[in-house]
Amino acid sequence: MTMERQPTSTVTRPTSTAEAVRELAGGGARPRAGGTDLAACLEVGAVAPGPLVDLLDVPELRGPHWAEDGSVRIGAMTAVAELGADPRLAGAYPGLAAAARALATPQIRGTATVGGNLLQRNRCSYLRNPAFDCFQTGGDSCPARSGDHLRGVVVDQGPCVAPHPSSLAVALLAYDATVRVRHGSGTDSGAVADRDLSELYDGTDPTRDHVLSPEDLLVAVSLPASVPGERAAHLRAAGRSRAEWPLVEAVVRLECAEGGTGPVVRAAVAVGGVARTPLRLPGVERSLVGSLPGRGPGAVVLEALEGLTELCSPLPATGYKVPLLQATVQDAVERALDSPDR
Amino acid sequence: MHTSVNGAPSPAPDDPGLSAAEHLRDRLGLTGTKVACGSGACGACTILVDGAPTASCLLPADHLTGRSVTTVEGLDGVHPVQRALAAHDGLQCGYCTPGFAVEASVFVDAWRAEHGDSRPERGAIADALAGHLCRCGAYEGIFAAVAAACAGEFDTEPDQAPPRSDAPAKVTGSARFSADFAPHGAWEGVIVRSTVPHARVLKVSAGPGPDGSPAPLVDLLGEDRVVRYVGQPIAAVAAPTREAAKEFAKAVRVDLEPLPAVTDPGEARAPGAPVLYPTKEERAAAPAYGEAPTPPAPWNGNVRGPGVVSWRGPTAVSRLRAASRRKDPLLVAEEYTTATQVHSPLEPHVSVASWADGDLYLHVSTQSVSKIANKAAKRWDLPRERVHLVTEYVGGGFGAKNSLSADVVAAVELSRLVGHPVRVCLDRAEELTDAGHRPGTRTRVALLAGRDGSLRAMSVDSHGDGGVSVGSNAAVLAALMYGRSPRRTRDFDVVTNRPPGQPMRGPGGPPMAWALEQAVDTMALRLDEDPLSLRRRWDGNPKRQALYQRVADLPLWRDRPRGKRTGRFRRGVGLAAAGWPYLLAPEARVELVVEGGALVVRSATQDIGTGIRNVLGEVVADRLGVSAADLRVEIGQSSSVHGTGSFGSRTTTSMGPAAADAADRMRDALRELSPDVPAEGPVPEHVFKEALAAAEGVSVVGERGRDRWGQLTPNMDDLAVGRGMSGAVHVMEVEVDTLLGRVRPTRCWAGIAAGRIYSERLARNQCEGAVVQGVGYALFEERRDDPASGVVLSDNLEDYRIPGMGDVPETEVYFHEEGFEHVVGGGIGLGEVSVVGVAAALGNAVYDATGWRPHDLPLRPDRLIGALR
Missing domain, CATH: 3.30.365.10 (Aldehyde oxidase/xanthine dehydrogenase, molybdopterin binding domain)
Structure with missing residues (x-):
C-alpha cells in the first residue's frame, strides 16, 4: 500500500490571486490545484518536493463568468466535471463538454481542475519512473525515443516524444480559446496577459510540458461566444472503453448554415495524442467547408484526411498512429455531421 | 475549522504532506477505505467529499478542512446498494468493494432522483463506475446489484441471507485485511532493490540513522550475492514512518561489480550472450514459476529444455515432416505469442510482524496460511506453535501469494532487529514489478489431419519468457487435449535479466489454448468444417x-x-x-468444536475471494441439517488444524469433504451425549441447541477422505493428482x-x-x-x-x-x-x-x-x- 507521506515541507493557502502570486514569487514554491497529478508526480519523483501554494481557497479562480457578448471566462480552479455538468457551458461548447466527460474517471473529474488539466505533466512511463532521467528531469536524452514509445508521438516536433496529455487543451484549441496568465516574475511582474491557448505549449522544448514559469499563475481560460448552428463531436481512440488515456483524440466543430442544418461554413478540427502539443488541422478544416449534415464526408474531405500522412513523422513504433489519426478524425467528422453510414 | 467525518466533527488534518486516505486510515482508524493503486486509477480509496466521489489517495488531507466526508463506514451498511452488492454477490475478495459501494451509493441515489425506481442500462452503470477496478472480476454481480438497487429492490433488508457469508463485512468495510492490522507504534519497512540488471554485490551498508548510528537494515540477498534483475530485493530498512524508511532506503550504499546483462529473449539465445546461470549450482537454484515441482531438463546457455512429453512422439514427428515436405494442405503449422500478464491483486503483498517472548506474530496477505507458518517456523528455527500467523481477509492472489516472499522476510527480520512491530507493504510499482507474473510465451503448434478429417499428429513447442525464472509448461498441457493421436510436446525456458514469474491462475493454460485452440479452428477451416463439429469428432x-x-x-x-x-x-x-488436471490436498483438515454453546468451524485455510469460508459453513450446515447462521466459521489462523493453500483449484474439493467428515464426526460425538440427535438427516433446532449445550468443549477433526479408486499420484507435500x-x-x-x-x-x-x-x-x-x-x-x-x-x-x-x-x-x-x-x-x-x-x-x-x-x-x-x- 502506498500510504505515502508526500515529501512536502509547507502548504500556504492564499485567498486571492494577488496573494497567490506573491507566495509564488521568487520561485521554489509550486502551485497546487486539485492536486491529482501533482500527488502522483511527487510519488514517483517526476516532480521534486517543495513548498506548495494551494489555490483551493481563491474564489476568483472558480466558475464560469459570462460576458454580455456571450463569451465566457472559466476560472482555472473550476472542476473538470463542471464543464460537462453546467448546462449553459455544455450547451454553448458541446465539444468541450464531451471532452470533459470522457477524460479520466468520475472521481478524478470531480477534483481535477481546468488549469491543472492544461498544465499537467505528460504520461511518458520513463518520466514517471524514478529509474530514468530524461530532458524533463534534468537529463540529456529521451530514453523513450530509443526505448519503448508505443504510445509516443507521430508528429515528431523535437527531442521529447511524449504526446501532450490534456484533452481539454484539444477541445479549447478547437474553440479558439485564450488563457489568462498572471505573471509573477520579470518585467511582466504582476501583469495579466491574455494569449492564445496554443502559446501555452512549445513542442520543441523537451524540458517541460508548458511554457509557464513556476511563478506564473494560470487564472482562467476564455472562450468566444458560442456559434449558432454548431455541430460538434469528440472522440478518443483507445483500447479500453472508458477511463483510458487516448492513443489519439479529436474534437471537430462544424458551424453550419441555417441554424445547423445547412452546409458547413466554418470548421475547426483539433487533435491530441499525436504530438508534443495539441494540433489544429487546417487542411481538414478547409476541406470540410460545404459539407452537408446528414451525409458522409465527401471526397475532398477524405482526400484531406489522406493528406494527414504528410503531417506525420512516425517513430519506429508509432506508425499505426498515422491511420489511427485519419480514422479518429474521420469518425469524429462523421459524428459531427451525423452521417447515416456510421 | 473542523472536518465532518461520517456526520461527526473531527479535527482538521494538520499534516500538509498527508493524503486524505492516509489521514482517514492511519489517524482516524477508518480502514474501510483501501489504497491499492496510489494513482487514482482503481477507485478502492473512494470517499465522498461534500457528497462527491473522490479518490482519497490523491487528495491532499488538508483539502478536507471544512468539508463533509463520508467513508464506507458512514454508509452504515444500510444503503440499498450495499445490501444489493451482498445479495447479488457483487464481490469476491472484497478489497475493492468499499470503493464500489461508496461510488455506487451516489449513482443509485442520483439515478432514482432523476429516473425514479428503474433499472439503468449496463452502459450507464459502466460510465458511473468507470473509475473502479475489480481484479477478481465480479462485474456481473455488480451490474446486477446496482441495477436492482436503482429499481428500489433493496430499500429494506432482504429476507434471505446473502449467498456469501462474509459479504456484509466486505460491503461495510469492516472486513480487516492484513495492512489494517498495523498496531499503534508499528514501524514501516521498505525494501531496497537492485537498480542494475546484473551484478555481483560486494557490500551492503546502511546510511546513518537519526542518532548517527547506522539505520536498521537486514540483508535479503541470496547466498550467491548476485542480483539478476532490476527490482530484485537486496536489503530492507525500517523507521517509525514510511517517509523516514524511504529516506533510509535511499541512503543504503550497495557496492557492486556490474556483470553483463541480457534482457531480450532473442538476444539471450544468441551465441556469446551473457549467461545468467553459468554453474550447475546456480541453474539448480533458479527460481521456478511452475505450480508443481519443475522436472529436470538440460541447459544450453540461457535456454533450458526441452522438457519433452510424447505419445508415439517419433511417429508424430515423422508424419509432420513428411506432410511438410509434400506441402500437405491439411498440415496447420502456426506460431503464437502471448505477453507477460501480471497478477496484480488489488491488495498488494503486505506483512505485519512482531515478536513477543520469542513468539512470532504475523499478519500476511497470503494464499497459504499453513504453509507460510510452516516455512516461517523452519526459517526462524521456531517450534511451529510459536508462529502465530493470522490472515482474516486476503485481497486477491491469483497465485502470487504462495511463498515466503520478501515482504514477509523483511518484516520478520526488521521487527526482530528494531524491537517494534514492522509493516512491509509493497507499493503498486513493486507489486507490478516483482510480485510475480504469468510469463510471456512463443508457441509453435503443428496439427496434421488425415483425409478422413482425423487428427494424425500434433506437435507443440513452447518457449517461456519468465525472466530469471523457469517452468514453462504451456506445451505439455496440449498433450492432454484431443485424444491419443501421436504427439510430441516440448517446453523450453529462455532466461533473461528480468523479474521472475509466479504460478498464475491456470499456469501455462491460457497460452496453450491461445495457440492450440486457434490452430484447431484453422484446421476446421481447411477441412471446411464447423469448428464445433471438428472438436466433437476429435475430443474424447x-x-x-x-x-x-x-x-x-x-x-x-x-x-x-x-x-x-x-x-x-x-x-x-x-x-x-x-x-485442467484435478488436484487435491490430501492433508486438508477441518476442526469442529463446541464453544460457548456454539458450533465453531476452524481450519488454517484462507479465503482469497473464492468463498471457502462460505463453503465450509454451508457444507457443515447441510450435513447436519442446521442453519448456517447457527455456526461460526473461523479460518485464517495458523493455530488451527492444517488448511489447504488456495491454489491449484484444490481448495474446495479438499476442504469441503473434510468439513463434511468433521460434521459426521460431530454428529456422532453429539449423539453420545444427546441420544435425541438423529443418526442421519436434519438435526431439529431445539435438539441441536440442547446437544451443543451438553457438549461444551467437544472437538472433532474431519479429514479429506480418499476418492474411489484412489489418486493418480501419492501425496506430495499436501498435493496429489486425482482421477x-x-x-x-x-x-x-x-x-x-x-x-x-x-x-x-x-x-x-x-x-x-x-x-x-x-x-x-x-x-x-x-x-x-x-x-x-x-x-x-x-x-x-x-x-x-x-x-x-x-x-x-x-x-x-x-x-x-x-x-x-x-x-x-x-x-x-x-x-x-x-x-x-x-x-x-x-x-x-x-x-x-x-x-x-x-x-x-x-x-x-x-x-x-x-x-x-x-x-x-x-x-x-x-x-x-x-x-x-
Whole structure:
C-alpha cells in the first residue's frame, strides 16, 4: 500500500490571486490545484518536493463568468466535471463538454481542475519512473525515443516524444480559446496577459510540458461566444472503453448554415495524442467547408484526411498512429455531421 | 475549522504532506477505505467529499478542512446498494468493494432522483463506475446489484441471507485485511532493490540513522550475492514512518561489480550472450514459476529444455515432416505469442510482524496460511506453535501469494532487529514489478489431419519468457487435449535479466489454448468444417462432449452470423475448449468444536475471494441439517488444524469433504451425549441447541477422505493428482471496430464441467471473473519493459491496464455437474479451468468477424489497425 507521506515541507493557502502570486514569487514554491497529478508526480519523483501554494481557497479562480457578448471566462480552479455538468457551458461548447466527460474517471473529474488539466505533466512511463532521467528531469536524452514509445508521438516536433496529455487543451484549441496568465516574475511582474491557448505549449522544448514559469499563475481560460448552428463531436481512440488515456483524440466543430442544418461554413478540427502539443488541422478544416449534415464526408474531405500522412513523422513504433489519426478524425467528422453510414 | 467525518466533527488534518486516505486510515482508524493503486486509477480509496466521489489517495488531507466526508463506514451498511452488492454477490475478495459501494451509493441515489425506481442500462452503470477496478472480476454481480438497487429492490433488508457469508463485512468495510492490522507504534519497512540488471554485490551498508548510528537494515540477498534483475530485493530498512524508511532506503550504499546483462529473449539465445546461470549450482537454484515441482531438463546457455512429453512422439514427428515436405494442405503449422500478464491483486503483498517472548506474530496477505507458518517456523528455527500467523481477509492472489516472499522476510527480520512491530507493504510499482507474473510465451503448434478429417499428429513447442525464472509448461498441457493421436510436446525456458514469474491462475493454460485452440479452428477451416463439429469428432472427453452438446443448442452459437462480414463494425463468434488436471490436498483438515454453546468451524485455510469460508459453513450446515447462521466459521489462523493453500483449484474439493467428515464426526460425538440427535438427516433446532449445550468443549477433526479408486499420484507435500480432468468450453461474441482497431466482447457463455458445484452463486462468480481476466489477457494486459535495462515501465494501473466494467461481455455460466461421482463430495475445482480458454475463444471470434487470424497477444489497436487497414 502506498500510504505515502508526500515529501512536502509547507502548504500556504492564499485567498486571492494577488496573494497567490506573491507566495509564488521568487520561485521554489509550486502551485497546487486539485492536486491529482501533482500527488502522483511527487510519488514517483517526476516532480521534486517543495513548498506548495494551494489555490483551493481563491474564489476568483472558480466558475464560469459570462460576458454580455456571450463569451465566457472559466476560472482555472473550476472542476473538470463542471464543464460537462453546467448546462449553459455544455450547451454553448458541446465539444468541450464531451471532452470533459470522457477524460479520466468520475472521481478524478470531480477534483481535477481546468488549469491543472492544461498544465499537467505528460504520461511518458520513463518520466514517471524514478529509474530514468530524461530532458524533463534534468537529463540529456529521451530514453523513450530509443526505448519503448508505443504510445509516443507521430508528429515528431523535437527531442521529447511524449504526446501532450490534456484533452481539454484539444477541445479549447478547437474553440479558439485564450488563457489568462498572471505573471509573477520579470518585467511582466504582476501583469495579466491574455494569449492564445496554443502559446501555452512549445513542442520543441523537451524540458517541460508548458511554457509557464513556476511563478506564473494560470487564472482562467476564455472562450468566444458560442456559434449558432454548431455541430460538434469528440472522440478518443483507445483500447479500453472508458477511463483510458487516448492513443489519439479529436474534437471537430462544424458551424453550419441555417441554424445547423445547412452546409458547413466554418470548421475547426483539433487533435491530441499525436504530438508534443495539441494540433489544429487546417487542411481538414478547409476541406470540410460545404459539407452537408446528414451525409458522409465527401471526397475532398477524405482526400484531406489522406493528406494527414504528410503531417506525420512516425517513430519506429508509432506508425499505426498515422491511420489511427485519419480514422479518429474521420469518425469524429462523421459524428459531427451525423452521417447515416456510421 | 473542523472536518465532518461520517456526520461527526473531527479535527482538521494538520499534516500538509498527508493524503486524505492516509489521514482517514492511519489517524482516524477508518480502514474501510483501501489504497491499492496510489494513482487514482482503481477507485478502492473512494470517499465522498461534500457528497462527491473522490479518490482519497490523491487528495491532499488538508483539502478536507471544512468539508463533509463520508467513508464506507458512514454508509452504515444500510444503503440499498450495499445490501444489493451482498445479495447479488457483487464481490469476491472484497478489497475493492468499499470503493464500489461508496461510488455506487451516489449513482443509485442520483439515478432514482432523476429516473425514479428503474433499472439503468449496463452502459450507464459502466460510465458511473468507470473509475473502479475489480481484479477478481465480479462485474456481473455488480451490474446486477446496482441495477436492482436503482429499481428500489433493496430499500429494506432482504429476507434471505446473502449467498456469501462474509459479504456484509466486505460491503461495510469492516472486513480487516492484513495492512489494517498495523498496531499503534508499528514501524514501516521498505525494501531496497537492485537498480542494475546484473551484478555481483560486494557490500551492503546502511546510511546513518537519526542518532548517527547506522539505520536498521537486514540483508535479503541470496547466498550467491548476485542480483539478476532490476527490482530484485537486496536489503530492507525500517523507521517509525514510511517517509523516514524511504529516506533510509535511499541512503543504503550497495557496492557492486556490474556483470553483463541480457534482457531480450532473442538476444539471450544468441551465441556469446551473457549467461545468467553459468554453474550447475546456480541453474539448480533458479527460481521456478511452475505450480508443481519443475522436472529436470538440460541447459544450453540461457535456454533450458526441452522438457519433452510424447505419445508415439517419433511417429508424430515423422508424419509432420513428411506432410511438410509434400506441402500437405491439411498440415496447420502456426506460431503464437502471448505477453507477460501480471497478477496484480488489488491488495498488494503486505506483512505485519512482531515478536513477543520469542513468539512470532504475523499478519500476511497470503494464499497459504499453513504453509507460510510452516516455512516461517523452519526459517526462524521456531517450534511451529510459536508462529502465530493470522490472515482474516486476503485481497486477491491469483497465485502470487504462495511463498515466503520478501515482504514477509523483511518484516520478520526488521521487527526482530528494531524491537517494534514492522509493516512491509509493497507499493503498486513493486507489486507490478516483482510480485510475480504469468510469463510471456512463443508457441509453435503443428496439427496434421488425415483425409478422413482425423487428427494424425500434433506437435507443440513452447518457449517461456519468465525472466530469471523457469517452468514453462504451456506445451505439455496440449498433450492432454484431443485424444491419443501421436504427439510430441516440448517446453523450453529462455532466461533473461528480468523479474521472475509466479504460478498464475491456470499456469501455462491460457497460452496453450491461445495457440492450440486457434490452430484447431484453422484446421476446421481447411477441412471446411464447423469448428464445433471438428472438436466433437476429435475430443474424447465425455464432459466436454456434454458441453459441446449444449453449445450446439445455444442461440449465441447456433444463430451466429455466417459468411463474410463487411462494414466498419463486424460481429463474430468463436469458441475454445479447455481442460485442467484435478488436484487435491490430501492433508486438508477441518476442526469442529463446541464453544460457548456454539458450533465453531476452524481450519488454517484462507479465503482469497473464492468463498471457502462460505463453503465450509454451508457444507457443515447441510450435513447436519442446521442453519448456517447457527455456526461460526473461523479460518485464517495458523493455530488451527492444517488448511489447504488456495491454489491449484484444490481448495474446495479438499476442504469441503473434510468439513463434511468433521460434521459426521460431530454428529456422532453429539449423539453420545444427546441420544435425541438423529443418526442421519436434519438435526431439529431445539435438539441441536440442547446437544451443543451438553457438549461444551467437544472437538472433532474431519479429514479429506480418499476418492474411489484412489489418486493418480501419492501425496506430495499436501498435493496429489486425482482421477479425471475438469473441462470447459467458452463461446465468445465480439464486435470489432475495424476503423479504430478495437475489439469489444459483447457476450460470453462459459460451460464448466467440474462435477458437483459447492455454493453455486460463488462458483459462478468465480467463473464470471475468469472471463474478465481472460478478456484482460486477450485485449489489454501486457507488462512493458525498457528494452535496454529490463526496468518494468508498466508499473502502475494506468500503464498496466486491467478490464473495467465497460470492457467485459455479458456472461452466462453453465455447470455440467456429472462425471466426478468417484470424488469424495462429487466436485472438483474450477478456478483455473474457467480461465484457460477465454482468450482463445476471443481470438477465434475475432477471426470469425474479420477473416484475420490474430497471433500475438494482447490484441492492441495498433495490431488490429496494422492487420485490417
